[in-house]
Amino acid sequence: MYEGIKQATGPNMKKTAPLKTKCGTTISDPQKQMERWVEHYLELYSTENTVSEEAINSIPALSVLEELDTEPTVAELEKAIDALACGKAPGNDAIPPEVIKQGKPALLPHLQELLCLCWKEGSVPQDMRDAKIVTLFKNKGDRSVCDNYRCISLLSIVGKVFTRVVLSRLQVLADRVYPETQCGFRAGRSTIDMVFSVRQLQEKCREQNQPLYLAFVDLTKAFDLVSRSGLFRLLERIGCPPKLLNIIRSFHDNMRSTVSFEGNTSESFPVLSGVKQGCVLAPTLFGIFFSLLLSYAFRSSDDGVYIHTRHDGKLFNLARLRAKTKTIRVLLRELLFADDAALASHSEQGLQRLLDCFSSTCHEFSLTISIKKTVVMAQNAPSPPLITVNGSRLVVVEKFTYLGSTVTHNLSLDTEINTRIGRAASVMSKLKLRVWENKNLSVQTKLRVYEACVLGTLLYGSETWTTYAAQEAKLNAFHMRCLRRILGITWMDRVTNSEVLRRSRSRSMYAILSERRLRWLGHVRRMDRDRIPKDLLYGQLECGTRKKGRPHLRYKDACKRDFRAAYIDIESWESIALSRTLWRSTVKTGVKRADEDRDRLRKEKREKQKTQTVQHTCTTTFICEGCSRDCHSRIGLHSHRRTCSFFLSLPVAFFMKVFEREWYGVKQVCLEDFPSEDEYRAYIIYTVLISYVIPLTTSVVCHCLILRYLATMAANTSVAQQHVMARKKKVTRMVATVVILFAVCWAPNHVLNLWFAFEREGLNEVPHVVMWLKITALCLSYANSSVNPFVYGIMGENFKKAFAKSFKSAESSGTGSAMSPKTPKFTKEEEIGMVKMGARRTTDKKKTPIDNSSELDQNGVMNGRESRM
Incomplete structure (x- = not known):
């Protein structure tokens, strides 16, 4: 499935970006880019790094595991072949893994003979040592900078089979030195272990009101700068037998590599340092190297976070941690996944000491801390910490992406x-x-x-x-x-x-x-008892007290919530x-x-x-005099008036002129002066279209569509939906009535304006008739605003009840002082409204019952909508 999805989505980048030289000059020529890659890797691998003698001698010498020196068996070789992944790129020998897997029955005896011969001689063929380097962008930083690429070594598939046999024995040595905090490239462990540990550590510190300082350390080219001579000597210290050590050494000594770029291959060059990224031995070898580095760095340090934990009690019973004789004291100092390290301490000074020890040890092991990528995060700190590495101050961040998951200083998700x-x-x-x-x-x-x-x-x-x-x-x-x-x-x-x-x-x-x-x-x-995630989940900090008041939600609380649900x-x-x-x-x-x-x-x-029935009061409507539009608020009416006046007055504004007229003296007035009859007629037509024809047509079309929808849906609805449909039809009838009244009331005025515009000469002969027609048309159009409340009163029950209630309340207020106190009574609609608002009021011993809820729902909800039309 994943292979098909990759083909469906396609590659992320189809074209390589131009590269930059060490001086910053951009290179676009493929040949020069190839030379730049060779120069970059020569500079990276040409130095033979070392580990100080003091560091090597300080590692405790463990007993040699002689059983790891026995010749590999056929079962081991067969298991290694079965573990090969198909579809992987081959090395310089161009033998794909499918050939080895499909030809296993025929090739197995010959491969067994070759492997035993190499085991006795302590050396492997040169083809198994050499590598073809391809570059892979890290998806971080500038694509034109070579340091932002990861080099992957394409190796011989037969050599990979042999290294898998060696890996099964090397992991026995790794388990002797791996700290419990290392979860990288180990069976049964993943990034989630460390992400969970970081979140739990933050949660415990917040719960017990303790500061927490975290440093997320990044090493520069960690895999590529491993000292090979120092690595082999460290393997001797932890009990690696001689034959196994010679085989591991032979895969790295006298190694040469070529660079593959844009279909071309460079000349080979020597590789003197690092472990091969792409080799199955590389993660375990680096894990051993890094684990011994940390044990040497913190050999005399007691800084970190101390936890008291106990695994024989209940998770949700904190009282079990009060038994001092049954709890276990755990020091949590670093959280590791391969070369990703997070250092933790309760104090700024403690974190600074940890970083100083780690930085000096990295220098002894020929590794370098990246100052740009190493950051510090402080939780519940009084002020931003001042942490330095080699004299350079580290950046303090509020959030950081740790192993693909974002952690923040305030634990916000x-x-x-x-x-x-x-x-x-x-x-x-x-x-x-x-x-x-x-x-x-x-x-x-x-x-x-x-x-x-x-x-x-x-x-x-x-x-x-x-x-x-x-x-x-x-x-x-x-x-x-x-x-x-x-x-x-x-x-x-x-x-x-x-x-x-x-x-x-x-x-x-x-x-x-x-x-x-x-x-x-x-x-x-x-998990086992010594696992860090389990210690953090079942434990608490050694020091610190919880704040008063409601605590923050904890992981245990979320789990308890899930249990109950x-x-x-x-x-x-x-x-x-x-x-x-x-x-x-x-x-x-x-x-x-x-x-x-x-x-x-x-x-x-x-x-x-x-x-549910909702009580809706009768709301006041505000009607525009220009187009008779109903607005729900006074502010909405003012806004609509400005818009309406703008569109109605915009054409005539071009024809306004100032005249002097005799009106109780000489006055200056602004009147429209159309150059010709055609302009005046165009203005009248525009006014009729904007204020009458277009609104009326839009309303009619919308109501036709609504009626059509209701007609098609009426046959395929349930009883509950038919109830809703009936209420919608009632609203539609009321709105349609308002639209018809608008059409009837405003039609005479617009017809008269059009008639006067096109037949002015004939109408001037009967000025009195024209005057009375205008008065009648204007009165009829303005009466449209006062007709709508009567429509609401006739077709809406709530309007009638609110109208009657206003008179009753006026009577009771006028005679209230002379009346004896009585138990207040509420109408059905009032009780329902108070239930909706959470303020149901009851009398001393009786309550007005609510009957016919379905009828109230039909009237109350429906008429509430009518009152807003």
Whole structure:
């Protein structure tokens, strides 16, 4: 599937960017670019780095594991061949891995003979040592800078088979020196372990009101600058037998490489340092080298974060940590994943001492800390810390992307969730044409691609999240948008989220997050006792007190919330989680049940909203005198008047002139003066169109479409929908009546204006008749504004009740002082309105019952809408 998705999306970059020389000059010629790459790698690999004698001698010498020197067996070789991945690029011998895998029965004896011969001689052929280097952009920084590329070594496939046999023995040595904090390239561990540890460490410090200083350290070209001579001597110190050491050494001694760029290959050059990125031995060799570096750096340091933990009690019982004799004291100083290191301390001075030790040790091991990429984050600190490395001050940040997940100084997940949604949306956009809009793919295939690519990107690291309801709702909204897009459902279809989930056979984001969190919790429960994630989850800081007041939501609180929703017993979950299969089935069943309950409550709420009666008071309408438009507020009327006056007065404004007229003296007046009859007639036609014809036509067309929609939907509706349809028809009838009155009342005025514009000479002969016609037409048009309230009163029940109520209240206010106090009574509509606002009032011993709720709903809601028309 992933191979097909890569073909569908296509390559990210089709053309290589121009390179820059060391002086900063841009190079676009392919031949010069090749020379620049060779120059870069010669400069990188030409130095033979060393490790100080003091550092090597300080490493405790372990016993030699002689059993690792036995000749490789056929079973080991066969297992190594089966582990080869197909589709990988071969080395200089051009033998693809498919040849070795398919020809295993015939090639296995010959490969076994060759491997045993190399094992006895302690050397491998030159083809297995040499490499072809290809460059891979890191997706960070300037593409024209060579340092922003990672070099990958393409090696001989036969040599990879041999190195896999060596790797199985080398890992035995690695387990002797790996610290518990190292999770890189180790079975059963992943980046999530360290992301979870960082988040839990931040959470514990916030909970117990302790400062936390974190330094995220980045090494410059860590794999490429490993001292080979120092590495081999360190392998001797940890008990590597001689034959195994000679084989490992032979894969690196006298190694030569070529650069492959734009289809061309450079001349070979020697490689004197580093481990080969692309070789299966490289991660483990670097892990051993880096682990011994850290043990030497912090051999006498006691800085860090101390934790008290206990694994034999209940997770949610903090009282178990008060037993001092049963708790374990753990020092947490570094969190590692390969060469990514995070150093932690409670004080600024402690973090500075840790960085000083680490920096000086890196210098002894010929490694360099990148000042630009190393940053510091402070949590609950009184002031920004001043941390330096080799005299250079490190940048203090409020957020940092650690192993692909964003951590912040205040533990807010908003930045991480926004980043995850943005990346998932980018994946959705890439697959738009090839997958989502591809009619040749079934919906199930699209949903599988969605779960593999989009959800995988969206929910990376979600096992470690302590989410609030608003954050889960935001993720669920994106999830539903994606499903609707895949299914081709728009908002106009009026399909609920429950129906979308049913059609797609998917689960809500609430269920997905809960399941991932609970499954991870069971995984941590099954971890060994000395694992860092388990120590942090079950423990607390050695010092610090909790603040008063409501605490922040913790990871344990989110898990407890999930337990209750999934009907999982909080007291017995730890025993169930010891069985991976049983725990997964329990979580799956419980989360499904919780999702069903959530869906049921959502449906009940929706039905309650449909049947609820809301009290709407009669609102005052404001009517424009120019076009008789109803406005809901006075501000809206003023805004509409300005717009209406602008469009009506714009044409005539060009023809306005100033005249002197005799009116109780000589006055200057502004009157329109049209040059000809044609301009005057054009103005009259424009006025009629803008203020009468266009509004009337628009209203008629819209009402015809509404009536057509109601007619088509009436036959295919349920009883509840027919109830809503009846209310919509009533509104439509009232609005149609208002439109008809507008047409009838304003028609004479506009007809008279058109008649006067085109037949002025004939009408001038009967001036008195014209005057009375104008008066009648204007009175009829202006009367349209006063007719609308009567329409509301005739066709709306709420208007009548509000009108009658105003007189009753006036009578009661006038005679209230003479009347004895009585128990207040409320109408049915008032009681319903008070229930809606949460202010239902009751009398001493009796309450006015509410009957005929369906009738009130039909009248109350409907007439409330009528009053706003």
